[in-house]
Every structure is written in C-alpha cells, then in structure tokens.
Amino acid sequence: MKRLFVSIFAIAMLAGLGGTQPAFAQEEITPPAPPEPPAEVERNDDLERGIQRELERAEREIERAQRKAERAADRAARRLDARNDRVIVNIGDNSSLPAGEYADAVISVFGSATSAGEVGEAVVAIGGNSSATGPVGEGVVALFGNVYVDSEVGQDVVAIFGNVQLGPHAVVNGETVSVGGAITRDPASKVHGGQQQIAFGKNFGDMKWLKAWFENCLLYGRPLAFDSSVAWAWWLAFGFLGLYVLLAVMFDGTVQRCVTTLEERPGESTIATILAVLLSPILIILTLITVIGAALVPFLVLGLFCAAVFGKTVVLAALGRRITRFTGIGAFGHLAVATLIGGLIVLLLYTVPVVGFIVSNIVGALGFGVVVYTLLLAQRSRSAAPTAQPVAAAAPAASAAGFDPTIESAGIAGDGSTVPPPSPPPVSPSNVELNTLPRAGFWIRMGALTLDALIVAVVVNWLEPSGHLFLVALAGYGALMWKLKGTTIGGIVCNLRVVRTDGRDIEWETAIVRALGCFLSLIPAGLGFIWMVFDNGRQTWHDKIAGTVVVRAPKNTPLV
Incomplete structure (x- = not known):
C-alpha cells in the first residue's frame, strides 16, 4: 500500500512540474516531410550555371587575347629590330623576300623584286618586274616592268611602261596606274582608289627593247652594243x-x-x-x-x-x-x-x-x-672693234707723221708679220632702210610661223596641258617680240623683220593691234594669211590693219 501511494505521488509531482500530460499519455509526433522546391529555384540554378559557363568562356577569351597580344608585340619587336637592317636592295640581280619574313623595303635595280612576306614600305623594281603576294605597307612599283599583286597594299600600285595584274586576294587602298601598259584584274580583287591606264600601243608595255638595252648596254656602261x-x-x-x-x-x-x-x-x-x-x-x-x-x-x-x-x-x-x-x-x-x-x-x-x-x-x-x-x-x-675706228680716222695725220696706222692698229705677230685689224661690227639698219628691202613671201613666213607655233606649243603644254590658251599665248608672244625685237625666234632663223610702212618704230599699240588682227586673218579659213599671195605689197590683213610689212633682211644682219 505504501508502495502504491509513493507511485501515485511521484506521478503527480511529475505532472505538476512539467505542465504537460505524462509521456505515456502523449501521441507520437512524426516530423513533417520537407516541401518540394518550387520551379523558380530550378531556373535560378540554371541561370547561375550559365553565368558560370560564360565567365569561364570569357576568361578563356581573355587568355587567348593576351597570348595574341604577346605574339603581336613579339612580331612588332622583331620588325623594329629588322627595320634597322632588313632593306633588301640588289643592283643587277633579283631581290626576294620569303614568306613569313619581314623587310622594310624590297628594291631591285635592273632586276625583279618579289615579296611573299610582309613589307613595311614598298616593293620597287627598276628595269624588272615587281611581285607582291604578302602584305605591303605603302606601294608596289615597277619601272620598265610588270606588276603582280595578290595581297593587301596600303597605297598605290604603279607600273611605268609595264602591265599591272591583280590577283583574287588583291586589295589596293590607293590607285592602280599603268603607263604604257594594261591593267588586268581578277573579279574578286578590290581597288579603293580607282585605276588609270595610259596605253601607247598593244605590246608597248612589255618594253623588251628597253630591257635589252639595260641588260646589254647600261649595265656595261656603254650606249651601244653589238x-x-x-x-x-x-x-x-x-x-x-x-x-x-x-x-x-x-x-x-x-x-x-x-x-x-x-x-x-x-x-x-x-x-x-x-x-x-x-x-x-x-x-x-x-x-x-x-x-x-x-x-x-x-x-x-x-x-x-x-x-x-x-x-x-x-x-x-x-x-x-x-x-x-x-x-x-x-x-x-x-x-x-x-x-x-x-x-x-x-x-x-x-x-x-x-x-x-x-x-x-x-x-x-x-x-x-x-x-x-x-x-x-x-x-x-x-x-x-670700235676702238679701231679712231685709229682709222687719224690715218691721214699719222701717215704725215711717218708711220702706218693700219699696221699699228693691226699689231705685229711673233714672226714679224702683220695681223689684219678686226673687221668693224655690222651696223643695224634703220627702219627706213629695212623698208626698202625685199618683202618676204608666203612660204618663208609660214615656215617662221610654224617654228614660233612649235615653241609656244611646248611652253603652253608645259604650263597648261589642256592647250586652251595656245592661240592667246601665240598672239601675246608675237606682240611682245615685235615690240621688243621687231621679230620673233622664227623670224630670226628665217631672217625676217617686221617694220612699219611709215618708217617709225613699232610701238605697243601697233604690236597689239597686229596680234589681234591675226585672229581676223585666221577666222575665214586663214584667208587673211593667204591674202599676201595676191597682194602687191605682200601684206596680210593684219599687216594692212597695223600698217606693217615683213621684209627679208640680208644674212649676217643683226636682228636682235
């Protein structure tokens, strides 16, 4: 009984202290299962994995770019070193740059220049052909030879007296020019600066005749060879x-x-x-x-x-x-x-x-x-010569004094013989005297005009190649020469002189009016020039307008 009482008291105490039911009165509690993750969480995981892959790919690209930059710096350093001593020049032989190598320039005189590598400046051949299948920084030039390009060229491609051929990989950033030859392009080639072709004949661009002279004559230092x-x-x-x-x-x-x-x-x-x-x-x-x-x-x-x-x-x-x-x-x-x-x-x-x-x-x-x-x-x-004139004028008085002034003025040679005195210089005739000379005919005047026209044409073509100012320049040249010298260069060669009919000197007004009158003589199919053939005074229309004539001065008469 006592034992039962103790058990009940112990149970009561436990219930009072725990504030809960006794353990044997409680139900067994099982922990709940964890909830399934939602779909958003799965998408975030995929995104994280994708970002991680992109970051890894970016790192690989950065590493590849770094290696590429290192190699480029390496090549630049090698090029910088090579520029100090990689200018390939040969005289009388060919110049060649192999693929994979660099040179600042490839030049050949009286030979061909070929480049398969990278050239910083130019590939030039004088008296030979130029060929570039590797990149060229500036230009490819051939003088008396042909040019072949199948790579990128930074500036111009020029062949003087030669042909130009562009391959399928040719990219010319400047102009393509051929003087005396032809330009042949592959349809895939690119020319950004345009092209110019100046041809003189079908086979003139080969210039084999001139190349033969280079090889057989010039290289030996002689103008001719058998x-x-x-x-x-x-x-x-x-x-x-x-x-x-x-x-x-x-x-x-x-x-x-x-x-x-x-x-x-x-x-x-x-x-x-x-x-x-x-x-x-x-x-x-x-x-x-x-x-x-x-x-x-x-x-x-x-x-x-x-x-x-x-x-x-x-x-x-x-x-x-x-x-x-x-x-x-x-x-x-x-x-x-x-x-x-x-x-x-x-x-x-x-x-x-x-x-x-x-x-x-x-x-x-x-x-x-x-x-x-x-x-x-x-x-x-x-x-x-004029110093001898006073001596000749004093000849009578000198003879009276007992000596021969001619001998004194002439002098004595080393062998005792007398040297004749110098002849007096020719004296320019006056306008009145020139007016009495024979009038110049049609053909001699046309010959002088032709010579003057050739001279003016050369000058005008040098200053203004279009030639639009030829007639104006010819008229101005004539007016200037008529006023200053009374003739032109053609007139000097043909001994012609322009004089006024009244014997006066040619003034600016006369010279300009005569020059302008030449246009009037030229307009009706040159009838004004032909008029001198039928005119008694051998005057053209511009002669009649200006009051001038053209005479033939005797030889050795100073016209200038």
Missing part, C-alpha cells in the same frame, strides 16, 4: 649622226669657226667647258626663282640643248679632220665628211664598256663648252 636586241639604239645613233652631218653642211662656216677655236685654243676650251657645265644648272635655277624669268626657262633649256647638239657636230668634225687632212682627197676636205668619219669613230667607241659612256659625256660636254667659248670670243671681238 647585239640584235638593241638594233633600235643603232638606228637612233645613225639618225643623230645624220643630223650632225646635215648641220655641218648647212652651217659649215659656223662649224669651221668653232673647230678652229677648239684646235687653236684647246686649254681655254676645256676650261670653258668645265665652267659652262657647272654654271648652266645655276643659271636655270636663278631664272626659275624670278617671276618673269620663269617663263623663259623653256627657251633657255631649248637653247642649251641646241648648243649641245651643235657642239657635238663641232667635236666630231674636229676628230674627223685629224684623219681627212692626211688623205689628200679634195672631197674629204669638207667638214661634212669629217663629221661623218668622226661620228663613225665615236660610235665604235660607244660599244666599249665603261669607255662608251665616258666618251659620250666628254664629247657632249666639250662640244657645248666650245660653242659657248666661241660665242664669247665673237662677242669680245665685236665689243673691241
């Missing part, structure tokens, strides 16, 4: 020789005077040659820098060229006389024969390597200097 591929050079040389012989026939007196100067004064002629060659470029430059003198540069250059051609005639004649004087044949005594023989000797010397070019330069320069020196001597004798 080779059939340079036959054109021989024809050209014989053509100039014919011109020299013709000059010796037409101007035998002048050629004789220059030959005498060369034979009697070789030392002074050599010094004059050196000075003339050195001072000619300076004279041209000084003329160019002046506003008015710049227009005279073409005439100055033309005059120097004519002097050089005439001087070559003089040197050939002097050389030929060394042989013809010993033949004793009368026909060989003419300067034209001496010029021909001297020219044949020089042509043979032209075929000797190195010596050929030396002889060519010496003959041309010496002839030019002799002509200039002869002109200076003539001008000096003309300036000194």
